[in-house]
Amino acid sequence: MAFRDAPDILTSRLRYEDSHTLERFLATGGYDGLRAAVARPADEIVEEVKTSGLRGRGGAGFATGQKWSFLPADVFPRYLVVNGDEGEPATFKDHMLIERDPHQLIEGIAIASYAIKCTKAFLYLRGEFALGHERMSRALREAYTHGALGRNVFGSGFDIDIVLHPGAGAYICGEETALLSSLEGFRGEPRIRPPFPAVKGLYQKPTVVNNVETLANMAWIVLNGGAAYAALGQGRSTGTRLLSLSGHVNRPGNYEVELAKSTFRDLFYDPALGGGIKGGREVKAFIPGGASAPWFGPDQLDCPLDLDEVQQRGSMMGSGSVVVMDETTCPVRAAWRITKFFAHESCGKCTPCREGSGWLEKVLRRIELGAGREEDLDLLLDVCDNLAPGLSWPPGQTTICVLGPSIPSPIYTSIRMFRDEYLTHVKEGGCPFS
Amino acid sequence: MTEQTETKKDTVTVTVDGKTFEAAPGELVIAAAERHGIYIPRFCWHPRMKPVGMCRMCLVEIEGVRGLPPACTTPVAEGMVVDTRTPVVKKAQDGVLEFLLINHPLDCPVCDRGGECPLQDQTFSFGPGESRFVEEKRHFEKPIAISELVALDRERCIQCARCTRFADEVAGDPLISFVDRGDHTQVLTFPDDPFTSYFSGNTVQICPVGALTASPYRFKARPWDLDQVESTCSTCAVGCRVNLQSSQNDLVRMLGVDSEPVNHSWLCDKGRFGYQAVEHDGRVTHPLVRKGDELIEASWSEAYAAAAKGLADVRDLHGAGAIAFLGGARGTNEDAYAWAKLAKGVLATDSVDCQLDDGLPAAAVLGLPRATIDDACRAKAVLLLGPDLKEELPVLYLRLREAVVDGGVAVVELGPQSTGMTRHAKTTLLYRPGEAVEVARALTSGRDPMPDAGGVRGEELAAAAGILGRAGEGVVVVLGRPSVAESGRTVAEAAAVIAAAWPQARFLPALRRGNVMGALDMGLAPGVLPGRVGLDAGREWFSQEWGVLPEEPGLDAAGIVGAAAEGRVQALVLLGADPINDFPDRTLARRALAGAGFVVAVDTFLTDSSREADVVLPAAMYGEKAGTTTNIEGRVTRVNQKVTAPGTVRSDWIIAAELAQRLGGDLGFDSTAAVWAEIARLAPSHVGLTADVLGRRENRDGVVAPYEGEGPPRHEAPVEQIEAAAAVHQGETLPSEAVAGAPEHAAVDEPSDDDDPAGAGRPPLLTFAVGDAGSTAAPPAVDAYALRLVAGRRLYDNGVTVRHSAHLAGLAPSPRLRANPYDLDRLGLGTGDRVRVTSSRTTLTLEVAADTGIPRGSVALPFNLPGEGAADLIDGTQPVTDLRVETTN
Amino acid sequence: MARLTQENVERAREIISRYPASRSALLPLLYLAQEQDGWIDDSAMEHIGDLLDLTPAQVLGTCSFYTMFKRQPVGRHLVSVCTNIACLLNGGYELLEHAEARLGVVVDETTPDGEFTLEEVECLADCDRAPCLQVNYRFFGNVTHDDFDRLVDDLRAGRLAETVPAHGVLNREQPPPVSVRRADAPHGAGD
Numbered sequence A: 001m002a003f004r005d006a007p008d009i010l011t012s013r014l015r016y017e018d019s020h021t022l023e024r025f026l027a028t029g030g031y032d033g034l035r036a037a038v039a040r041p042a043d044e045i046v047e048e049v050k051t052s053g054l055r056g057r058g059g060a061g062f063a064t065g066q067k068w069s070f071l072p073a074d075v076f077p078r079y080l081v082v083n084g085d086e087g088e089p090a091t092f093k094d095h096m097l098i099e100r101d102p103h104q105l106i107e108g109i110a111i112a113s114y115a116i117k118c119t120k121a122f123l124y125l126r127g128e129f130a131l132g133h134e135r136m137s138r139a140l141r142e143a144y145t146h147g148a149l150g151r152n153v154f155g156s157g158f159d160i161d162i163v164l165h166p167g168a169g170a171y172i173c174g175e176e177t178a179l180l181s182s183l184e185g186f187r188g189e190p191r192i193r194p195p196f197p198a199v200k201g202l203y204q205k206p207t208v209v210n211n212v213e214t215l216a217n218m219a220w221i222v223l224n225g226g227a228a229y230a231a232l233g234q235g236r237s238t239g240t241r242l243l244s245l246s247g248h249v250n251r252p253g254n255y256e257v258e259l260a261k262s263t264f265r266d267l268f269y270d271p272a273l274g275g276g277i278k279g280g281r282e283v284k285a286f287i288p289g290g291a292s293a294p295w296f297g298p299d300q301l302d303c304p305l306d307l308d309e310v311q312q313r314g315s316m317m318g319s320g321s322v323v324v325m326d327e328t329t330c331p332v333r334a335a336w337r338i339t340k341f342f343a344h345e346s347c348g349k350c351t352p353c354r355e356g357s358g359w360l361e362k363v364l365r366r367i368e369l370g371a372g373r374e375e376d377l378d379l380l381l382d383v384c385d386n387l388a389p390g391l392s393w394p395p396g397q398t399t400i401c402v403l404g405p406s407i408p409s410p411i412y413t414s415i416r417m418f419r420d421e422y423l424t425h426v427k428e429g430g431c432p433f434s
Numbered sequence B: 001m002t003e004q005t006e007t008k009k010d011t012v013t014v015t016v017d018g019k020t021f022e023a024a025p026g027e028l029v030i031a032a033a034e035r036h037g038i039y040i041p042r043f044c045w046h047p048r049m050k051p052v053g054m055c056r057m058c059l060v061e062i063e064g065v066r067g068l069p070p071a072c073t074t075p076v077a078e079g080m081v082v083d084t085r086t087p088v089v090k091k092a093q094d095g096v097l098e099f100l101l102i103n104h105p106l107d108c109p110v111c112d113r114g115g116e117c118p119l120q121d122q123t124f125s126f127g128p129g130e131s132r133f134v135e136e137k138r139h140f141e142k143p144i145a146i147s148e149l150v151a152l153d154r155e156r157c158i159q160c161a162r163c164t165r166f167a168d169e170v171a172g173d174p175l176i177s178f179v180d181r182g183d184h185t186q187v188l189t190f191p192d193d194p195f196t197s198y199f200s201g202n203t204v205q206i207c208p209v210g211a212l213t214a215s216p217y218r219f220k221a222r223p224w225d226l227d228q229v230e231s232t233c234s235t236c237a238v239g240c241r242v243n244l245q246s247s248q249n250d251l252v253r254m255l256g257v258d259s260e261p262v263n264h265s266w267l268c269d270k271g272r273f274g275y276q277a278v279e280h281d282g283r284v285t286h287p288l289v290r291k292g293d294e295l296i297e298a299s300w301s302e303a304y305a306a307a308a309k310g311l312a313d314v315r316d317l318h319g320a321g322a323i324a325f326l327g328g329a330r331g332t333n334e335d336a337y338a339w340a341k342l343a344k345g346v347l348a349t350d351s352v353d354c355q356l357d358d359g360l361p362a363a364a365v366l367g368l369p370r371a372t373i374d375d376a377c378r379a380k381a382v383l384l385l386g387p388d389l390k391e392e393l394p395v396l397y398l399r400l401r402e403a404v405v406d407g408g409v410a411v412v413e414l415g416p417q418s419t420g421m422t423r424h425a426k427t428t429l430l431y432r433p434g435e436a437v438e439v440a441r442a443l444t445s446g447r448d449p450m451p452d453a454g455g456v457r458g459e460e461l462a463a464a465a466g467i468l469g470r471a472g473e474g475v476v477v478v479l480g481r482p483s484v485a486e487s488g489r490t491v492a493e494a495a496a497v498i499a500a501a502w503p504q505a506r507f508l509p510a511l512r513r514g515n516v517m518g519a520l521d522m523g524l525a526p527g528v529l530p531g532r533v534g535l536d537a538g539r540e541w542f543s544q545e546w547g548v549l550p551e552e553p554g555l556d557a558a559g560i561v562g563a564a565a566e567g568r569v570q571a572l573v574l575l576g577a578d579p580i581n582d583f584p585d586r587t588l589a590r591r592a593l594a595g596a597g598f599v600v601a602v603d604t605f606l607t608d609s610s611r612e613a614d615v616v617l618p619a620a621m622y623g624e625k626a627g628t629t630t631n632i633e634g635r636v637t638r639v640n641q642k643v644t645a646p647g648t649v650r651s652d653w654i655i656a657a658e659l660a661q662r663l664g665g666d667l668g669f670d671s672t673a674a675v676w677a678e679i680a681r682l683a684p685s686h687v688g689l690t691a692d693v694l695g696r697r698e699n700r701d702g703v704v705a706p707y708e709g710e711g712p713p714r715h716e717a718p719v720e721q722i723e724a725a726a727a728v729h730q731g732e733t734l735p736s737e738a739v740a741g742a743p744e745h746a747a748v749d750e751p752s753d754d755d756d757p758a759g760a761g762r763p764p765l766l767t768f769a770v771g772d773a774g775s776t777a778a779p780p781a782v783d784a785y786a787l788r789l790v791a792g793r794r795l796y797d798n799g800v801t802v803r804h805s806a807h808l809a810g811l812a813p814s815p816r817l818r819a820n821p822y823d824l825d826r827l828g829l830g831t832g833d834r835v836r837v838t839s840s841r842t843t844l845t846l847e848v849a850a851d852t853g854i855p856r857g858s859v860a861l862p863f864n865l866p867g868e869g870a871a872d873l874i875d876g877t878q879p880v881t882d883l884r885v886e887t888t889n
Numbered sequence C: 001m002a003r004l005t006q007e008n009v010e011r012a013r014e015i016i017s018r019y020p021a022s023r024s025a026l027l028p029l030l031y032l033a034q035e036q037d038g039w040i041d042d043s044a045m046e047h048i049g050d051l052l053d054l055t056p057a058q059v060l061g062t063c064s065f066y067t068m069f070k071r072q073p074v075g076r077h078l079v080s081v082c083t084n085i086a087c088l089l090n091g092g093y094e095l096l097e098h099a100e101a102r103l104g105v106v107v108d109e110t111t112p113d114g115e116f117t118l119e120e121v122e123c124l125a126d127c128d129r130a131p132c133l134q135v136n137y138r139f140f141g142n143v144t145h146d147d148f149d150r151l152v153d154d155l156r157a158g159r160l161a162e163t164v165p166a167h168g169v170l171n172r173e174q175p176p177p178v179s180v181r182r183a184d185a186p187h188g189a190g191d
């Protein structure tokens, strides 16, 4: 499914109905990467990953190899924690990887654990993925039986356990420190940094937190070399990645694309990808990287799918979810709904996010329902500024974690782009779209 | 990510708002700035708890750092430049305040915090003008009681988590928690599981708004009507520093003051709310004199005359030895000194005891090398041979708990039952009541393998010995009375064994009554004189000033009660003592009161004992008088007067002085200050510790006696120095010498006229060694059909304070006999069953409960709860009390 | 009701042994209680607190943070309709309204027969099949109003019992036991 000529790194098995079974996995080169990895010194694997230029697919886009090397040299035990909490609205790639190719993830986790010298990894899996839990449980059992997990992996002397841990319905637990709190049995509240998880993470021990998709790349990188990975894409956006495309497109879905080689326009219109806008309508706005990302207008359609480029233009590729809104979309309603999400998901630990999210949601709802006042627009912007001073991207921050300063993204960008439509709501006493 | 500084400096240079200063590495910006007069607003940060950075009120700008980091979580770093007042900071802080206020009710006029609320204050100094929030505020049911003592108004809560963090981190009672999330987050208890922490009141004190309020204080006063003085809590002997607040001559509130060496700002609820007893209308407000069966109100002169005549008659007929004094551990040092002088210097009786056979022999308390609370908290290991600290010395428990949880101090617990400390202890050795000495011998024997001793297995002893080390180096023994059902002498002897084997170990007494240490220091015990000297050693020194002195050592409390029961003690003076409730053996105490021909009670309330008196002299209570008090460390601090005593009530020392006159003596002082001046002149351990010295700024936290003049206070001597001094004696064999050689005793044991011109002829301070405890009778062999009684105290008991504090009185639990499930099984019993319990004294019917914290063969019953209980069962004439337990049918 | 059964206590012990610190087992144990009873009542929280050496308040504090833990009884089928952005753009709210009408309840209510509880939820990560919903956390995508009606009928008739177990049953597969138990978990160096 990769776009243009790039290899299918993450999605090679998805054409099979039984892609989630061990049989299919083994028939398609499964666990070869792990076998190859454990036969080499761990540090070499770290080097390969560094060479690959792979950047985390969880949202922040931090270089994976570099993150691993932050672990203090001689502190054990240390842990790998896999972030499978996928909660960023409109992101559904990890969901697919877990349900459709669980062994690929298991293999990636084992390779990463070997590389960073840990013997216990935790897979924090979003609670709502019931099928994912069942598929993953079965796959883990198979992997133990197959010798890919447990003591003495493939006779190499390397021990690794993977503990499957269920989330329970809290978006914030995708944030890595909140995830650690949750995994320790606490409320899923983010922690103050420093110390960073690499130094004091799970149980105060050095910990690497990586996204599911990030780790799903490992076998390929080990088997093909970091350089081959780095040869894909461009600049600091190497390799391929899964983009979750949704909204008003004809063919919503997950697409593995080579980074930097195509544009949002390609993604939306290419017949092999989005296949065009529903009903042949126009793009009114789109969200390039998850609900937290500032919106883009049609003027950005030709922006390449490149992490740095998107950031330079004031937003982010984030978790790789792209939502297309056509001209029938009410921007106030869309911004309100996303804000409602944040208000619901704010952990409540810090004041600006806890109180600000609810306040903003109430004002937006009021405008959408026709009780808005003109001064509400300035109020919204000013309250947003108190969450993310300067209203720019990456955001300034008055909060503990980035959820808070993400709240303003849809609000200030939609007001900037569609101020008139906001004012129409105020003047007409309601939503012109309904 | 990890920083490495090449050269390790002791301080770093930082600049805050243009002011450059030095700060300790690791110090938080908010604290460093505050020390230099720059106040950064805050809500969630509390200097005694770990920072969480939640409220975001303390945001600042730091050069080179993106965004607005919170000053409360950011440690200073070399060359850091911080700005707390830029427009960006100002806007962020205004923003946070606005956020906090949008859901905060505007009920300041009816809020207990109104007028002393940082949210209110900061809204004035930092906040924006009027609210831009026109939406509906969040609503919760108005105040809900989360315990008997604390009410919670969730609408006012600003979610700073101070209370929940306190409950979890500091108190170790995580009974309140954040519930739900986002802007629905609220503080709650679990349904039907209230916040029954002994420390709940602290949450009220640290709540920055009026979300948590104390039931005893609710609507009692407005901050601007309050008047306050700093004082020392005298509920127990930890001696927490407090602010005592009154409104219109009524005590209305006590707040903890942050004393670095003592209470770190915390108080227990008994200390915090016990002031209610002072305001109780059942106080004795006028002297009472017995006419037939009745106590009739009398004038002071009638009462003095009656008291003096009764005492003089006994003295004249039976000799001074027939007069005895019990109590005096609840007043000030001045009170205690005055009573000691009256008893020993005027009446010439040495049968004086401030403890009621429920503590430890004076010689042990006064003569063992002493440790401070800080010493214990920084010790390599703590050996706890004493009561349940959580129940008896609650804030000491908090301090030690913190030392364990955060500081990694290893605690070895040695007792007849598990306690509040057990879950924090490295190991708990549960011994058979009465056999502490055997356990101490084994523990310090260095034998390998270790034999079983006192019911403790050898392996457990060996493990404990491994933690404690061989010579007691770095070990602090927290020493008190684990159970009043076994003789205090065995505990003292165990301590002597430890001191002899481990010359480097130091001891922190764990005795509970408010000023028991001061009373002992002032000589309210047999065989001693004020200033920690023995009766004979101090005879010459004191007789010059006091004139007469007792000819020979008198009786301790057990001896006094026993002798009174037999009619050998003819006159009893009760100094706030209630032997019927506080002496371990109630049967004997009753007989003593009946047997003593003449009883004078100096008291604040009529108790079961003072009701039996011939003369009752009403005494002032806490907050009604000034003076000094002494805590478990020997730390002397001031107590202050806040309100006027009711009726014609007088301070003890005045009563003592006036009574002395009627007895033909003259105590020689006419003011509290004069009493202290005499103490600071005469009492060898207190010489030079004048009011002047005590009043110094640097002595705000008190001065630990023995006072050593102008040098650095003993407790601040660098650890190395103490260790070095101790090391010198390591090779020596005589334990008593080694004890005497510990630095805190060196100066006073060998007084040198050069250093101490005032000290010429000053007697040496007491030391304590094996044998000094007196002989202890070995406990009888274990009878397979009997269970051996353990009786510890509970914080909420039947004592005067709790009984007369409206909000505490209901909190005393009802007594249950706790036993190991194994023993209950054996007897065919289960939790909730009622049983007949028989000792040599009496038979009671009680409810039983299974408790794995009680070793097999023992049963535990709290002492001094309302109603019949342990005191009725205990036979004080025996080293232990054995019980028979049978089903009621 | 509602303390864990003996069998579930055994399972709880096994779960606890997977983690270096027992408190980590709190969420899994809450799931165990929910699997047993369909929701989590106070005595279950107290029992879990006992097993993990936590106060009930600590258990409640954590439990109440997570939307999937139900502290009130819910119907046998928990119908969770997503209205977040991708579903909103594709008729999520219309579906939710239809569901209210069809079931005769409003959001967060349970049908009188105890069969269905309806809730509005955040993004379920199935956005390419918007509008989507879950029943007892099993996905149904591209749900038309007719689909919804059929779904309700099928569920009521027990025709989907295979794919949709009763509320509370999240994972019918047992994850494998770990090979390094807590007792011999490496501590300090040499992991």
Ligand SMILES: Cc1cc2nc3c(=O)[nH]c(=O)nc-3n(C[C@H](O)[C@H](O)[C@H](O)COP(=O)(O)O)c2cc1C
Residues within 6 Å of the ligand: A055, A056, A057, A058, A059, A060, A061, A062, A064, A067, A083, A084, A085, A086, A087, A088, A171, A172, A173, A174, A175, A176, A177, A209, A210, A211, A212, A214, A215, A401, A402, A403
């Ligand atoms: C509010 C919030 C939610 C997040 N949710 C997720 C998530 O669901 N999955 C994920 O992998 N990362 C999520 N992240 C990012 C993680 O904090 C973290 O950066 C990531 O898991 C690291 O993995 P990576 O380096 O492999 O990308 C979230 C971050 C924030 C601030």
Ligand code: SF4
Residues within 6 Å of the ligand: A172, A189, A190, A345, A346, A347, A348, A349, A350, A351, A353, A354, A399, A400, A401, A402, A403, A404, A405
């Ligand atoms: S920003 Fe929001 S989600 Fe993040 S810690 Fe603060 S309150 Fe919690």
Ligand code: FES
Residues within 6 Å of the ligand: B041, B042, B043, B044, B045, B052, B053, B054, B055, B056, B057, B058, B059, B070, B071, B072, B073
């Ligand atoms: S005082 Fe610093 S965040 Fe609350």
